[in-house]
Amino acid sequence: MTTTATGRVAGKKALITGAAGGLGQAMGWMLARQGAKVALTDVDLAGVQALAAAINAEVPGSAFAYAHDVADEAAWAYVVEAAVADMGGLSILVNNAGIGGDLKFVETDTIENWRRVQAINIESIMLGCKHAMKHLRASAPSSIINISSVAGLAAAPGMGAYNATKAAVWMYTKTVALEAAKMDWNVRSNSVHPVFIKTPILDPFIAMAGGDEAKAHERLTRGIPLKRIGEPDDVAYCVLYLASDESKFVTGSEFKIDGGMLAQ
Ligand SMILES: NC(=O)c1ccc[n+]([C@@H]2O[C@H](COP(=O)([O-])OP(=O)(O)OC[C@H]3O[C@@H](n4cnc5c(N)ncnc54)[C@H](O)[C@@H]3O)[C@@H](O)[C@H]2O)c1
Numbered sequence: 001m002t003t004t005a006t007g008r009v010a011g012k013k014a015l016i017t018g019a020a021g022g023l024g025q026a027m028g029w030m031l032a033r034q035g036a037k038v039a040l041t042d043v044d045l046a047g048v049q050a051l052a053a054a055i056n057a058e059v060p061g062s063a064f065a066y067a068h069d070v071a072d073e074a075a076w077a078y079v080v081e082a083a084v085a086d087m088g089g090l091s092i093l094v095n096n097a098g099i100g101g102d103l104k105f106v107e108t109d110t111i112e113n114w115r116r117v118q119a120i121n122i123e124s125i126m127l128g129c130k131h132a133m134k135h136l137r138a139s140a141p142s143s144i145i146n147i148s149s150v151a152g153l154a155a156a157p158g159m160g161a162y163n164a165t166k167a168a169v170w171m172y173t174k175t176v177a178l179e180a181a182k183m184d185w186n187v188r189s190n191s192v193h194p195v196f197i198k199t200p201i202l203d204p205f206i207a208m209a210g211g212d213e214a215k216a217h218e219r220l221t222r223g224i225p226l227k228r229i230g231e232p233d234d235v236a237y238c239v240l241y242l243a244s245d246e247s248k249f250v251t252g253s254e255f256k257i258d259g260g261m262l263a264q
Contacts, residue, residue: 015079016031016039016040021199023197028040039064076128095125095129099121099201100159105157118164129189133187140187146190146192148167148169148173148254149166152193153262177190178252190247191253193256217229224260225261227259
């Protein structure tokens, strides 16, 4: 018996990078529960395999897992083709994988830290868009969702490499949106800009607070009008909207998920 998927992204085929944990994991659950097939990729293969198994236990046949270093072009070429073969196409690309990098100031930053953050946070997105585009075009209407940060719109001391990459993600997203529109490909491209969300990426802030999570969260929320850090689903719901055809007239835009922080 064949079953027809229902939900806000029924019939869509999504590739999500950095899906073993944090935001990517929440997006995987969200899109699968709303009817999409999901290709979950990460350097942590065991992590995405475990997630795919859990999702498939609830939504049979919907999730696939791949080992994938997003800084590696050959890996992109392989993973995109494998995901297209397994899912029967590709209509959503979520470029989510990213790292915070080391906290470094102008005079103490190292070129190794700088290049590592560039490779994983922004070069990956160029590679992903490049290798996925022909499939996104073939499966249109399609949607590219690039995970930037409030740090791409506002700077902070010690975060030079991260700020620079996330600002580049913001602008590159617009270039892709305009190229796709000019070519009538029906492929949209938008960026998402979260503030602090409760995932392992915040672990260095907890370490700086001597391991005291409540103290770290209190410090992190000082600039947030809604006075809390976010939950992964706060971002996943935005990704769901952008992945669905509900956002069919939205491209080249940025979406802040920041508890009001940048309204100040
Ligand atoms: N959580 C936040 O507070 C926050 C805020 C703003 C933006 N973001 C952005 O959201 C995205 C996801 O962050 P998160 O909070 O879920 O982080 P996380 O550290 O919890 O998860 C990141 C995932 O990316 C994977 N990854 C790391 N390097 C990789 C590589 N080279 N190739 C493939 N996968 C790789 C990790 O294994 C991990 O599963 C990142 O781009 C991050 O910059 C997060």
